[in-house]
Amino acid sequence: MSQLRIPVGPGDHVDGPSTAPVTLVEYGDYECPFCGEAHGEVKRLQHALGDQMRFVYRHFPLSQVHPHALPAAEAAEAAGAQGRFWEMHDLLFENQNALGPPAFLAFAEELKLDLSRFTDDLEEHRFLPKIRRDFMGGVRSGVNGTPTFFINGVRHVGAFTFGDLLAAIRGGRTAHIS
Numbered sequence: 001m002s003q004l005r006i007p008v009g010p011g012d013h014v015d016g017p018s019t020a021p022v023t024l025v026e027y028g029d030y031e032c033p034f035c036g037e038a039h040g041e042v043k044r045l046q047h048a049l050g051d052q053m054r055f056v057y058r059h060f061p062l063s064q065v066h067p068h069a070l071p072a073a074e075a076a077e078a079a080g081a082q083g084r085f086w087e088m089h090d091l092l093f094e095n096q097n098a099l100g101p102p103a104f105l106a107f108a109e110e111l112k113l114d115l116s117r118f119t120d121d122l123e124e125h126r127f128l129p130k131i132r133r134d135f136m137g138g139v140r141s142g143v144n145g146t147p148t149f150f151i152n153g154v155r156h157v158g159a160f161t162f163g164d165l166l167a168a169i170r171g172g173r174t175a176h177i178s
Contacts, residue, residue: 002155006137008056011130013085015046016054022169025056025150027138030073030092031066031099038147038160039093045165053169057089059134060146068099070131075104077127078118084111 004025008014026042028035046055059076061069072092079088091107092099101122108118121127138148142155149156151168158164 002142002150004150004153004155005140007153008054011133012056012058013080013089014054014056015086017051018054020052020054022049022053023056023150023152024053024165024169025058027058027060027134027141027143027146027148029060029062029066029069029146030076031069031096032062032146033096034160035147036093036096038149039090041160041162041165044162045169048162048166049169058138059131060138060143060148061131061135062146071101071104071122072099073131074122074125074127075107075118077130078121079108079111079113081121081127082111082113082117084113087111 008023008025024042024045026035026038028038042055045053059073061073063070076085076088076092079085088107088111091110095103095107104122105115105119108115141150147160149160149165151165156165156168158168
């Protein structure tokens with residue numbers, strides 16, 4: 001099985017406590033329809049597991065097939081620079097079919113970001129090196145498509161549904177969490 005080559009660290013976007021017994025890392029692409037589906041499944045897992053899981057999102061934009069994926073990742077990072085990464089992350093996935101500069105600006109306004117700073121960050125491609133580091137870390141870990149999940153450092157092989165991810169998290173035991 002593939003292992004996560006880049007450990008979770010200070011440069012990562014993490015939702016959940018560092019003391020959680022389970023760390024779920026996703027390499028994703030904001031324009032990928034499968035990542036859009038997985039977004040809802042991850043939200044269900046977060047709700048069901050609470051403080052027992054921390055979620056880490058890393059960028060893996062497949063720019064050849066998803067032309068808005070890289071600019072969307074930049075928008076998420078620009079929002080993150082203002083403390084609103086997760087809110088932008090959710091808006092991007094919830095509005096996958098409307099991605100593009102006008103939407104990014106509208107989301108920034110909705111999140112009450114400093115629009116001048118946000119726009120400058122996008123125009124200067126300030127966060128491109130971080131996105132490239134995420135991408136290359138994914139490549140080093142054997143990621144070749146999205147979404148790709150790692151559970152406690154081990155690549156999840158299988159469906160990315162709530163039930164399959166939960167079973168993998170629990171070591172293959174079935175669970176009855178609604």
